[in-house]
Amino acid sequence: MAAFVLQPPGDPAVPWDRWLTSFEDYLLALGQSGLADAQKCALLRHCLGQEGQRIFATLTLSDDKYATAVAALKSHFSTGRSRRMHRFEFRRRAQQSGETVAQYVSALCELTRHCDFGALKDGLIVDQLIEKTSCNQLRERLLLEPDTMTLADALAIGKQVETVLMEARHFVRAVHAPVTSSAASERTTEMEIRISAVERI
Template sequence: MAPQIEREREREREREINKWNDARLKALLIHSLGNEGQRIFRTLGPADKYRDCVALLTGHFAAPQSVIVRRIIFRQRRQRPGESVHQYVTDLRCLASVCKFEHLEDEFIRDQLAEHAADHKLRERLLLSPDDTTLSKAVEMAFQLESAALLASRLTATGPPPSLSTPPT
């Protein structure tokens, strides 16, 4: 199905839901919890309004993570095969934003890139770079290596260039 048709259907569903009253939204939410979810919901306390129900459920199921846990998640993040440097650094920035690294955030992201980038050539170059290498310089280096590798693979995929000594067929 075409994406624009699906988006229009989603907008129509949203317009329909916006017409529902609070009691109907609350009933739909509670129904969608299933038996176990409803059992848990009943133990959370009274909630007359839909928003109150959402707040109770969010408070129960979305337990806050400690900074230690968030930093472990950040440090365990490795660049996945096929993931671009841009995607990887963007995800690292998102993870780092909740780690309270403060003024060291860019350095930690740079170090993570040096340690867990998928390209061993990039890791080597970053490990050999001076200590004052900024994150933006490291990312620039990564983009250059990524672009060069992509170009090299395209050149290799098209086959050898025609030889001057070989007559055309």
């Protein structure tokens, strides 16, 4: 079995839910998701690292099942924050300087993990994108769309607007760049020769 390096879970290093997803993806990729509970628990403890193993040893488990071990670790690493606090963090998250629309939407999706938005999740992410994007052109463009616009639609529009704005900036720079063509250089050299000849007379 290939060696697996996974940073131990913790706060703020790697949130437990994300760590567990990575671990279970690892088991699945190895084709080991059907292992016996004792083997899965052994792999789990190994990947937790030394500090994680120390914490695991302090937990009181009712049995040696993998699901029980995961539940105990989840309880230990739980932040204890309420759903309302997670929703507050989601609502105040604005697009940061230099952050692309795709990166911003990805961050919003991550923040919804504990918000329990249910079927409203995608619509609320779109609303947050419209309200807290740093690009006024994108906000105006999204507000023109019908209510049937999906998150995928909004993301596609965001990427399109970003591309157009980037190309426009490059075009403006090219238009205002100093002329350095060979023809211009030749004219300058010819003028310098004439001036030099005049000065010698």
